[in-house]
Amino acid sequence: MQLQKFSYDNRIPKMFAIATMFWGAIGMLVGVLAAFQLAFPALNFGLPFTTFGRVRPVHTNAVIFAFVGNGIFTAVYYSLPRLLKTSMWSNKLSKIHFWGWQLIILVGAITLLMGYTSSKEYAELEWPLDIAIAIIWVIFGINMFGTILTRRERYLYVAIWFYIGSWVTVAMLHIVNSFELPVSFFKSYSWYAGVQDALVQWWYGHNAVAFFLTTPYLGLMYYFLPKAANRPIYSYRLSIVHFWSLIFLYIWAGPHHLLYTALPDWAQSLGTAFSIMLLLPSWGGMLNGLFTLRGAWDKVREEPVLKFFVVAVTCYGMSTFEGPMLSLKNVNAISHYSDWTIAHVHVGALGWNGFLTFGMLYWLIPKLFNTKLYSKKLASTHFWIGTLGIVLYAIPMYWAAFRSYFMMKAFTPAGQLQYQFIDVVQSIVPFYVLRAIGGTIYLTGVLVMVYNLVKTAKQGKFVATEEAEAPALEKNYKSPVGSFWHAVIERKPIMLLTLSLIVVGIGGLVEMVPTFLIKENVPTITSVKPYTPLELQGRDIYIREGCSNCHSQMIRPFRYEVARYGEYSKAGEFVYDHPFLWGSKRTGPDLAREGGKNADSWHFNHMLEPTSMSPGSIMPAYPWLFENDVDVATTNSKIYAMRKMGVPYPDGYESQANKDLHEQANKIATNLKKDKIQVDSKKEIIALIAYLQRLGKDIKTGETSSNNISANN
Amino acid sequence: MKFSHYLEKITGVGIYPMISLLLFVAFFTAVTIIVFKTSKETISEMESLPLDNN
Numbered sequence: 001m002q003l004q005k006f007s008y009d010n011r012i013p014k015m016f017a018i019a020t021m022f023w024g025a026i027g028m029l030v031g032v033l034a035a036f037q038l039a040f041p042a043l044n045f046g047l048p049f050t051t052f053g054r055v056r057p058v059h060t061n062a063v064i065f066a067f068v069g070n071g072i073f074t075a076v077y078y079s080l081p082r083l084l085k086t087s088m089w090s091n092k093l094s095k096i097h098f099w100g101w102q103l104i105i106l107v108g109a110i111t112l113l114m115g116y117t118s119s120k121e122y123a124e125l126e127w128p129l130d131i132a133i134a135i136i137w138v139i140f141g142i143n144m145f146g147t148i149l150t151r152r153e154r155y156l157y158v159a160i161w162f163y164i165g166s167w168v169t170v171a172m173l174h175i176v177n178s179f180e181l182p183v184s185f186f187k188s189y190s191w192y193a194g195v196q197d198a199l200v201q202w203w204y205g206h207n208a209v210a211f212f213l214t215t216p217y218l219g220l221m222y223y224f225l226p227k228a229a230n231r232p233i234y235s236y237r238l239s240i241v242h243f244w245s246l247i248f249l250y251i252w253a254g255p256h257h258l259l260y261t262a263l264p265d266w267a268q269s270l271g272t273a274f275s276i277m278l279l280l281p282s283w284g285g286m287l288n289g290l291f292t293l294r295g296a297w298d299k300v301r302e303e304p305v306l307k308f309f310v311v312a313v314t315c316y317g318m319s320t321f322e323g324p325m326l327s328l329k330n331v332n333a334i335s336h337y338s339d340w341t342i343a344h345v346h347v348g349a350l351g352w353n354g355f356l357t358f359g360m361l362y363w364l365i366p367k368l369f370n371t372k373l374y375s376k377k378l379a380s381t382h383f384w385i386g387t388l389g390i391v392l393y394a395i396p397m398y399w400a401a402f403r404s405y406f407m408m409k410a411f412t413p414a415g416q417l418q419y420q421f422i423d424v425v426q427s428i429v430p431f432y433v434l435r436a437i438g439g440t441i442y443l444t445g446v447l448v449m450v451y452n453l454v455k456t457a458k459q460g461k462f463v464a465t466e467e468a469e470a471p472a473l474e475k476n477y478k479s480p481v482g483s484f485w486h487a488v489i490e491r492k493p494i495m496l497l498t499l500s501l502i503v504v505g506i507g508g509l510v511e512m513v514p515t516f517l518i519k520e521n522v523p524t525i526t527s528v529k530p531y532t533p534l535e536l537q538g539r540d541i542y543i544r545e546g547c548s549n550c551h552s553q554m555i556r557p558f559r560y561e562v563a564r565y566g567e568y569s570k571a572g573e574f575v576y577d578h579p580f581l582w583g584s585k586r587t588g589p590d591l592a593r594e595g596g597k598n599a600d601s602w603h604f605n606h607m608l609e610p611t612s613m614s615p616g617s618i619m620p621a622y623p624w625l626f627e628n629d630v631d632v633a634t635t636n637s638k639i640y641a642m643r644k645m646g647v648p649y650p651d652g653y654e655s656q657a658n659k660d661l662h663e664q665a666n667k668i669a670t671n672l673k674k675d676k677i678q679v680d681s682k683k684e685i686i687a688l689i690a691y692l693q694r695l696g697k698d699i700k701t702g703e704t705s706s707n708n709i710s711a712n713n
Numbered sequence: 714m715k716f717s718h719y720l721e722k723i724t725g726v727g728i729y730p731m732i733s734l735l736l737f738v739a740f741f742t743a744v745t746i747i748v749f750k751t752s753k754e755t756i757s758e759m760e761s762l763p764l765d766n767n
Binding site for chain 2: 079082083153155157158159222223226227230231232233236237240241244245248249252266269270273274277503506507510511
């Protein structure tokens with residue numbers, strides 16, 4: 001048969017590889033800053049854009065979407081053409097994809113630091129960027145499918161299935177979770193409220209981990225591990241089972257982020273059951289990776305690429321064992337809101353994603369520059385530095401988690417809580433220091449890698465394109481007699497795409513539909529009322545400053561939580577919360593029942609200088625709230641948007657909302673005056689105090705009786 | 714437009730998780746059977762795809 005000539009482009013993979021290293025170093029540096037801020041609050045520098053609440057989302061987004069994102073694209077643009085024996089479908093789309101993605105990252109980092117955030121974890125970027133992400137993602141998809149449809153190889157290798165499954169699921173997750181109503185340029189409210197918002201968010205959040213950090217990287221593993229070891233994967237059959245069961249199960253597991261919360265019980269159990277089942281495909285995949293190296297362990301001793309791969313796959317196994325354990329209710333009771341979660345994600349991010357990326361880069365860069373790695377010794381040093389970094393990061397966090405759990409739940413014989421929250425914080429700070437050092441060591445390893453790879457590139461010569469040839473794909477192919485129908489899927493990418501979408505779609509629907517459609521699942525509480533205009537403005541300040549990064553608003557039904565924070569949270573309390581602000585980590589105390597606990601003047605002084613009210617506090621100070629005026633021009637559109645989404649403000653209320661706002665603000669200012677505090681009632685701090693004093697009060701009035709909670713109202 | 718509460722009641726919500734479990738078991742069994750019925754030649758052709766180029 002006649003051979004056709006074509007070429008593989010190396011420029012795009014090279015650009016993505018450079019972006020991976022660049023954003024990786026930046027994202028980790030920001031992470032190190034955030035880690036040190038928790039130990040030394042002075043590092044918040046008293047500036048809005050350097051406080052922890054705004055820095056932490058920059059770190060998480062940079063590491064997930066910039067570092068790992070560019071890592072995925074490096075792998076796809078390198079492996080896809082080679083696996084399909086064709087060039088990428090459109091070089092122009094590849095370039096738009098590359099520059100578009102980098103632009104989104106840049107604008108995203110700037111807007112997050114400016115305080116433009118939706119507050120939903122890993123989906124913090126505001127609506128114009130959500131639209132931009134969707135467009136770039138579609139462009140990537142068109143380019144990928146164009147390539148697949150013009151291929152010269154009949155079968156789609158399993159790595160490509162993982163790429164396709166990830167692409168379609170991320171598209172679905174991003175669109176569903178980004179339903180929001182813009183109130184201005186760069187400010188929007190989530191379309192969902194309270195429990196429903198939480199469910200959608202963690203359905204998204206969990207699957208961002210699954211379909212952005214895991215499945216595309218499994219594709220990467222299935223391509224680069226056999227390549228580096230120069231032998232096929234241990235069991236190709238197992239990889240097929242791995243793929244289908246993983247994408248089927250992952251999509252259901254989201255509710256395990258909401259155990260013991262106000263989420264309906266059946267949804268919590270569903271999340272737990274599917275999380276435990278996930279253990280099997282995950283470990284199947286891990287063993288498949290490790291067994292590929294059977295009989296080749298001598299190579300692992302010498303080849304840094306394989307060393308990185310082995311630890312990466314091992315870390316994948318450890319986190320996917322830990323994940324199902326964490327989704328057991330009794331274990332989750334310890335881990336949730338604690339540093340255990342942080343340890344868990346970092347074993348995944350530093351070990352699995354980080355080390356797999358490093359292994360790929362050590363293999364890829366010499367190939368792209370047609371040379372050998374500049375220094376194997378340095379790469380091995382990086383390996384050991386990185387491993388030490390992970391260990392030093394994770395162990396203090398596990399220790400801190402258990403320590404805080406035992407302190408939080410300790411009661412004196414007289415039945416009083418033994419420790420104040422601040423005592424626990426104080427005893428955890430040394431672990432924060434150790435963790436920050438672990439992170440710094442890991443980052444040092446990355447810088448060693450960058451140096452090594454720059455040297456490698458300099459000693460070689462860049463191969464912009466590689467020529468190749470292959471016969472065209474036969475038209476009207478008939479499968480041999482007796483072949484099974486799964487072979488058809490392996491040849492038909494669109495069918496594979498549709499099937500994956502159906503598989504993940506069923507999971508999403510069954511999980512969410514009941515909570516969305518059925519009133520019974522979210523009992524309403526008559527005494528719960530919408531926020532006043534001033535409280536709403538205060539809530540938006542709370543969102544802007546990223547308070548929910550450290551403070552939860554969700555009290556679980558445990559004796560030690562109820563004793564510490566007050567009556568446990570009910571689903572019906574959050575029906576007007578667009579977005580929900582339950583949080584996922586308690587570096588500070590829960591605020592669900594903060595209203596009325598402390599005086600207005602306490603909050604005033606506390607926000608200005610936290611240690612003055614709470615000695616030993618690691619909370620940053622927020623001096624700018626005392627200088628900036630509340631932007632009352634936005635009240636009108638905010639009230640209007642809320643009513644559009646079903647919050648029962650009376651018709652035409654937006655026109656008189658600011659009158660009520662000023663009235664309430666003046667009342668708080670007068671109240672502060674009694675405590676000898678002079679402050680202009682227009683300042684942002686007044687709105688924030690109004691919001692904090694409202695929290696949890698709606699059901700406080702009659703909190704002893706459960707009569708307020710009725711299913712039929 | 715409100716995004717919730719179109720229906721007022723649900724009886725036996727437990728059926729939802731049950732449906733999902735049964736779906737998965739059926740799906741998993743099907744995939745496993747198919748995978749083991751695939752011929753050895755096809756498998757070895759597919760698994761060597763990444764190794765073709767060099």
